[in-house]
Amino acid sequence: MMGFQEQPQNSLFRFGVNLDKRVRSNHPLRKVDQLIDFHFVYDEVKSFYGHNGNESVPPPVILKLMLLLIFYNVRSERELMETLPERMDWLWFLGYEIDSTIPNHSVLSKARKKWDVDVFQSFFERIVLQCVQAGLVDGSKIFVDSSLVDANASNNSVIDTKGLKHQLHRNYKKLEARLEDNNESVDVSRSYEKKNNRYISSTDPDAAIVNRGKPKLSYQVHRAVDGRCEVITATDATPGDINEAHLMMPLLEKHHTTTGMQAETVVADSKYGTIDNFLACHDQGVQAHIPDLLKVAHKRAAQRGKFNEEQFQYDAATDTYLCPAETRLKPKTLHALRQSRDYAAPKKICAACHLREQCTSNKSGRTVKRHLRQSELDAMREKSRSAKSERDIKTRQHLMERSFARATRYGFDQARWRGLWKIKIQEYLTCAIQNIQTLIKCGSKPKKSVAVKIATIREALTRVTSNVITALNGALRRITPYSGLFFQRA
Ligand code: SF4
Structure with a gap:
């Protein structure tokens, strides 16, 4: 016989609603709750609250609300608070009951203003540290x-x-x-x-x-x-x-x-x-x-059909550059701000050079820039x-x-x-x-804890083996007291 649904009627009382039982064991928020300690925030923000007046929403709850906002990419804080009574998993995560009073959405913006960036930075850094420890x-x-x-x-x-x-x-x-x-x-x-x-x-x-x-x-x-x-x-x-x-x-x-x-x-x-x-x-x-970035500059120079700076050889002994036409470029202007020096060939030589087309279109001749720490720069490059x-x-x-x-x-x-x-x-x-x-x-199964478990098992086995050997030797001594025979660990 087909069953018909009765007209729903609100019960006056409800008993035995345990949110912990309603949230599935592999719910992502359960894992977050197990792994992250939100109570650190009490110490971080205690200076922002007075001793008298209205009681605030507990800071760990505010931090969890902000986390939910981003975690579920909820459009606004108002929407988060409106959705909250409908989500048993969120209520459980926040430590609320099914009929708990939901805070006003403005608590989040007020807390952000009061706490500033440092609290959130500290939260991020704690998670990083936890990752390091895992x-x-x-x-x-x-x-x-x-x-x-x-x-x-x-x-x-x-x-x-x-x-x-x-x-x-x-x-x-x-x-x-x-x-x-x-x-x-x-x-x-x-x-x-x-x-x-x-x-x-x-x-x-x-x-x-x-x-x-x-x-x-x-x-x-x-x-x-x-x-x-x-x-x-x-x-x-x-x-x-x-x-x-x-x-x-x-x-x-x-x-x-x-x-x-x-x-x-x-x-x-x-x-x-x-x-x-x-x-x-x-x-x-x-x-x-x-x-x-120099590679890009060289590519551009090649596209324009010009010599790049790598085609000019630096001579540390004379502090000059030798250009493809074998002219020496001598040190000229020092740019203090850019920490570099210009090297240039005499204007007349460049003007009469047969390689001028491939080298420069500047009337004053070709200039090569050299950083004051060029050798270190070259090594890094x-x-x-x-x-x-x-x-x-x-x-x-x-x-x-x-x-x-x-x-x-x-x-x-x-x-x-x-x-x-x-x-x-x-x-x-x-x-x-x-x-x-x-x-x-x-990091749910940190290698460290596995290593600790293996060490504990090995230690226990060693202890058991030693006890067995002691017992066997005791028995042997009792049977043949003067034989000189005894058991030992391999
Ligand atoms: S233009 Fe000047 S710098 Fe360039 S190759 Fe000729 S002489 Fe050398």
């Missing part, structure tokens, strides 16, 4: 790259601060005052200056216009990823128009602080192959596996062309693409909030989640 970080080789993040502001909000139209607008003064306020409050946490200060967004002044095919208001996130299990060991966010090459050494430094390990090799793409980066790596004893370096550069491409592709699942490429410090929070949370996923996937 043996998931090698630490000796890091891969570096950056990616653009779309700002949470429309292109229509961009104004030309020098344009007359905006100066004449009756609301312009109001807007300018607001931007000044914003800049003052933001500058404290922002250590990067935008390159383009003329065109700014009135809704998100920290974002910068980046033109990669289509002009867009953007931020940029920078990451250092360890090669062993692809754990993100260092990260940062900047306005979109910052040159990523300037972030390589700070990321290396952060990697060292977070993991306690000194990277021996840094692998990056050609955008990072600047003179400053090569020399900084040389000074710190770090191998730079980076495609050389030579190493960056090795087979090992080329292998690493190929690996980097897939590894970094993977890291950013996985982050797309958590909405890293679209800013949730406005202001650089909030983008940093978003990035720290995204990276923390990616590392937690790695910890769940690779």
Whole structure:
């Protein structure tokens, strides 16, 4: 007989709803709960709370709410709070009961403002440390790259601060005052200056216009990823128009602080192959596996049918260059800012040279630039062309693409909030989640604990064997006291 569903009627009382039994044993949040200790946040934020007044939502709950927001890529905090009573797994994760009071969505924005970036940075660093302890970080080789993040502001909000139209607008003064306020409050946490200060967004002044095919208001996130299990060991966010090459050494430094390990090799793409980066790596004893920007310059010179600088031989004894027409180029102007010196042949000789067409179109003759630390630079560049370096550069491409592709699942490429410090929070949370996923996937059975178990079993077996041998020898002594025979361990 077919059964018919009765008209549902709300029960007055419910008993025995145990959320712990309702959440499946292999639920991802169960693993997160087992692995991560959120109670550290009490100590981190205690200075932000007073001793009297209304009781706040417990800080670990706030941190878990923020994690849920990114983990499930929920569109807004309001939507998160509205969905919360319908999700038993989320309620269980937060330590709530089925009929617990749900906090107002504004607790999250208030907490972010109160706690600032440091708490989230500390959370990220703790996860990295946990990965290190689980043996998931090698630490000796890091891969570096950056990616653009779309700002949470429309292109229509961009104004030309020098344009007359905006100066004449009756609301312009109001807007300018607001931007000044914003800049003052933001500058404290922002250590990067935008390159383009003329065109700014009135809704998100920290974002910068980046033109990669289509002009867009953007931020940029920078990451250092360890090669062993692809754990993100260092990260940062900047306005979109910052040159990523300037972030390589700070990321290396952060990697060292977070993991306690000194990277021996840094692998990056050609955008990072600047003179400053090569020399900084040389000074710190770090191998730079980076495609050389000079190669690109040589390729261009070849396309134009001109000699490149490698075709000019340097003679250290006379401090001169020998050009393909065997003329000596002598040291001329010193550029203190660029730390380089120009070498040039006499103007008249160049003008009469039969190779002039292939060498220069400059009326004053050919000039070759030499850095003051050229020999160190050449040594670093030579190493960056090795087979090992080329292998690493190929690996980097897939590894970094993977890291950013996985982050797309958590909405890293679209800013949730406005202001650089909030983008940093978003990035720290995204990276923390990616590392937690790695910890769940690779670190649930840490090698250390397996090794400890094997050692314990071996120790127990040794003890059992020794006891058996002692017992056998005792019995032998009793049977043949003067035989001199005894058992011993093989
Ligand atoms: S143009 Fe001047 S620098 Fe170039 S090959 Fe001739 S002499 Fe040498």
